[in-house]
Amino acid sequence: MLPLDVLKALASERRLRILEWLKDPAAHFPPQADGDLERDGVCSISIAEKLGVSQPTAAEHLKVLAHAGLIEGKRIRQWAFYRRNERRIEEVRRAFAADW
Numbered sequence: 001m002l003p004l005d006v007l008k009a010l011a012s013e014r015r016l017r018i019l020e021w022l023k024d025p026a027a028h029f030p031p032q033a034d035g036d037l038e039r040d041g042v043c044s045i046s047i048a049e050k051l052g053v054s055q056p057t058a059a060e061h062l063k064v065l066a067h068a069g070l071i072e073g074k075r076i077r078q079w080a081f082y083r084r085n086e087r088r089i090e091e092v093r094r095a096f097a098a099d100w
C-alpha cells in the first residue's frame with residue numbers, strides 16, 4: 001500500500017509535469033547561472049515560470065513532491081533547486097505494480 005502523501009503528490013497534473021520535466025532537465029530548462037541542471041537540480045523559479053504559476057504556488061507543488069520523497073531540494077545561495085529522487089520513484093513504481 002502506498003502512503004497517502006505519495007498518492008496526493010501524484011494526484012496533480014502539474015506535479016506529474018514537474019516530475020516529467022525533471023527526468024530530463026536539460027531538455028526542458030535553459031542553462032542556469034547557479035547550479036548544474038543535472039547534478040544540482042532546477043531552480044524553483046524556472047519551474048514556476050514553466051508551469052505558468054506564481055512562485056508560492058510552485059513552491060507548494062514542490063513541497064508536496066518533496067514531502068512524498070519524489071524530489072530532493074538543495075539550497076545554493078538564496079535559491080532552491082530540485083531534482084528527482086530516482087530511488088524513491090522506483091520504490092513507488094514497484095509498490096504500484098505489487099498493488100495491481
